[in-house]
Every structure is written in C-alpha cells, then in structure tokens.
Amino acid sequence: MTAGEPGALPAAPSPTEAERPPGARYRWAILGLATVMQIGMSMPQQTPAAIGPVLTEALELSRAQLGLLTSAIWGGMLLGMLPFGLLIDRRGERAVVALGALGLAAFLLLAAQASSFLPLFLLLIPAAVGASCAGPGGTRAITAWFPRHQRGMALGIRQTGVTAAGIISAIVLPPLAVTLGWQAPFRGVAGLALLSALVFTLFYREPRSGRRTAMSPLDLGSLLRSGMFMRATGFGWIFMGALGSAITYLTVSLHQQQGLSAVDAGFFLALLQLGGVVGRVGWGMLSDRLGSRGRTMSLAGGVTVAASLAMAALGHRAIPVLPLGVLVFVLGLSAMGWNTVYIALCAEAGPVDRAATVVGLGTTVTFTGMVTVTPVFGLIADRSGSFVLSWIFLAALTLVGVLISLGVNDRASRGPRGGNPTPATAAD
Numbered sequence: 001m002t003a004g005e006p007g008a009l010p011a012a013p014s015p016t017e018a019e020r021p022p023g024a025r026y027r028w029a030i031l032g033l034a035t036v037m038q039i040g041m042s043m044p045q046q047t048p049a050a051i052g053p054v055l056t057e058a059l060e061l062s063r064a065q066l067g068l069l070t071s072a073i074w075g076g077m078l079l080g081m082l083p084f085g086l087l088i089d090r091r092g093e094r095a096v097v098a099l100g101a102l103g104l105a106a107f108l109l110l111a112a113q114a115s116s117f118l119p120l121f122l123l124l125i126p127a128a129v130g131a132s133c134a135g136p137g138g139t140r141a142i143t144a145w146f147p148r149h150q151r152g153m154a155l156g157i158r159q160t161g162v163t164a165a166g167i168i169s170a171i172v173l174p175p176l177a178v179t180l181g182w183q184a185p186f187r188g189v190a191g192l193a194l195l196s197a198l199v200f201t202l203f204y205r206e207p208r209s210g211r212r213t214a215m216s217p218l219d220l221g222s223l224l225r226s227g228m229f230m231r232a233t234g235f236g237w238i239f240m241g242a243l244g245s246a247i248t249y250l251t252v253s254l255h256q257q258q259g260l261s262a263v264d265a266g267f268f269l270a271l272l273q274l275g276g277v278v279g280r281v282g283w284g285m286l287s288d289r290l291g292s293r294g295r296t297m298s299l300a301g302g303v304t305v306a307a308s309l310a311m312a313a314l315g316h317r318a319i320p321v322l323p324l325g326v327l328v329f330v331l332g333l334s335a336m337g338w339n340t341v342y343i344a345l346c347a348e349a350g351p352v353d354r355a356a357t358v359v360g361l362g363t364t365v366t367f368t369g370m371v372t373v374t375p376v377f378g379l380i381a382d383r384s385g386s387f388v389l390s391w392i393f394l395a396a397l398t399l400v401g402v403l404i405s406l407g408v409n410d411r412a413s414r415g416p417r418g419g420n421p422t423p424a425t426a427a428d
Helices: 022-050 052-059 063-091 093-111 117-131 134-145 148-180 183-203 220-224 227-257 262-290 293-314 321-335 339-347 352-384 388-405
Strands: none
Touching: 022 052, 022 063, 022 093, 022 117, 022 134, 022 148, 022 183, 022 227, 022 262, 052 063, 052 148, 052 227, 052 262, 063 093, 063 117, 063 134, 063 227, 063 352, 093 117, 093 134, 093 183, 134 148, 134 339, 134 352, 148 183, 148 262, 148 339, 227 262, 227 293, 227 321, 227 339, 227 352, 227 388, 262 293, 262 321, 262 339, 293 321, 293 339, 293 388, 339 352, 352 388
C-alpha cells in the first residue's frame, strides 16, 4: 500500500539519520531479535546432519535414509512456508512465531522417542512445519524496519542465524550424541527453539509504518508470470538442493572417505557453516553495492560449481587439514551464502507489508529442490560406493543454475541506492 490509497498512512518526509527520532535505532535491536530467533528455530534443521554418523549407526540408516531425514525437515518447512507467510502478513509476527515454536518443540520431543527410521521421519515433518514460521516472520520484520539499500546487509546478518545454528550444532551436538545418545540433541534443540521464540515474542515491536488498516494488494498470478522472479526461483530450487546435500553429507563423506571421527567431522561441518555466515553477509552487502541481486547470485553459483568439482577430485585421497579446511569453507561460502540474496530479491518483489507472503511463496518452491536433490545425492553415493560421482552430479546441476541466473536482471526494478526508504520508528 502506498500513501494516498485507502487505509494508508500519510507520507512522511525522510529525515536524515541524525534527525530520526531515537526509536529509529530500534531497528538494530529488531535485527538482533530476529537473528537470535533464527538461530534457535534453525537448530532442529541442522541436527540430523550434525549427528549423522551417530544417528546412522544407532538406527542402522543407509545414506539415502539419512538424506530423507533432512528432506523430511525441509519438506515440512515447504508445507508451512506459504501458509505461515499469509498468516504473518495478516496477524503479525509475534503470535504466529510463538505458535510455530510450540508445535516445533512438541513434535521434536516426540521424535526423540523414536526407535527406527519411519517414526522419526514422520515426526520430523510436523516439527518442521512449526519451524517454517521463522523465515517469513524474520524477513517481514527486517523488511519493515530497514530501508531498501540496507536490506541485503540486514537480511544477510539475520540469515547468519541459520548458519550460526549450524556451527553450534556441529560443535555441540556430536559430543552430546556420543555421550548421551542421539535423543539428547533433539531434546536440547527443542528447548532452545522455544526459548528463542519467546525472546522474540516478548520484545519485538512493529514500526509505526507497519500499522495499516488494510493490506496492500498482491497479484500472485503476475508474480508467478514474472520472468525475473521465476528465473531466480529456478536458481534457488537448484541451489537449495546443493545446500541440503552439502550440509547433510559432509560429515558422513569425511567420516567414511577421509577416516575422520564423528567429532572431527563435526568441526569441519562447523567450518562449512562459518563459510555460510561470511557468505550470507558478504554476498548480501555485495548485492547492495552492485544494485543487482541476480548478478550476485551468478557469482556465488560459479564458486559453488568450482568447489563441488574440487570435492569430487578429493575422493579417498587424504589431504592435510589446512587445504581441506579452506575447501570446506569456500563450499560453505558459496553453496550456503547465496540464500540471503534470493530472499532479499523475493522480499522486494512485492509490497513491504506482503513480504512474508512473497518470501513464503518463493521458498515453498525452492525447498522442493532440497527435498528432491538431497536424497538423489545420497542415492548416487549408495550405488557408486563413494561420494565422487555425487559431487560431480552436484557440480553439473549447479552449473545449470548459474546459466539460469544469468537471465535475472533485477537492476532496473530496484531504483537508486538509498531510494524508497522504509521509515522505522518504534511503536508505542
């Protein structure tokens, strides 16, 4: 909704930073709250991959079944993204995030009681539906509080919550699983998710500019017919599969092919996630500076292709820790870092007060890539007896994604740097 439309607030002048009321600085507190919430709500997504070696041995899982557990989580999030996005745009972030966190924690505690693959798989799906509120909720909060020329950076920082959760999970959960059993990590992350959502719910406030008596119109049909949006989403579909494959199978591949222990492999997973942290902020800032999300996605994608080929070349050959660490870091930088740029593009594809809906729609489509590609990666490894062909498959697939992204020309739609600011003043 824009000024002058029924129900809109009157347009206000855009003051300089020095002239803004003190409440404008609250946007940085909002960024902190959204990031903390994202960390807590993302840890369940990381748990099967982090404790993969322990979980595989305890439940006698195949590589494909381990991939299916990750697919259950991302599949559940796929089911919840768009409904939660619509609900958040209508009812606000606070209540919906609290509701989702309660569902997440309840089903995770039930999942910790499972004794075989099938019940664990089935319980992770509704748990992930609850977790799916975090993405559209946090994105809408950032989009409402930050002006456009800062959103790539802000969303990048918020998205580091996902990779920060991965780092914490990779370092903390494997020793916990080895010592207390695989069930303990599931119980622990259930409590952390609920706590992070509680903090967000208690302290989040909407900006005054977010208080509207009617919602802005959004033509989903036109959005789906947009070549720019659909090409970007095609890229996202492929690279979400790459993200899921890297997270799910890195520890298992290093454990089986490099002879690393479950705990040591977990530290390399943490390094992968650290690369994702740097990438999500760095690619987001670069897209702000270039004025093009699409061009930045292509750059990140090209690095992913090269890193996947390097992982394939590694094979069973043992290499020193330092070059292996650099390779894993670069893989995380690219295969995980692109996500921020795509979310920023989605958030800017419609009205600010419908950002959760647009992000929910885009991520619903891209998450099917996670569900589809990740088990295929594992199945190739099962059939071939190693992960070499799996990494070659991923390199070829991501190359297709890069070619698709070259058609994403969003520069003209974004306006000048610093334009179209979103006023942000703390609500009373």
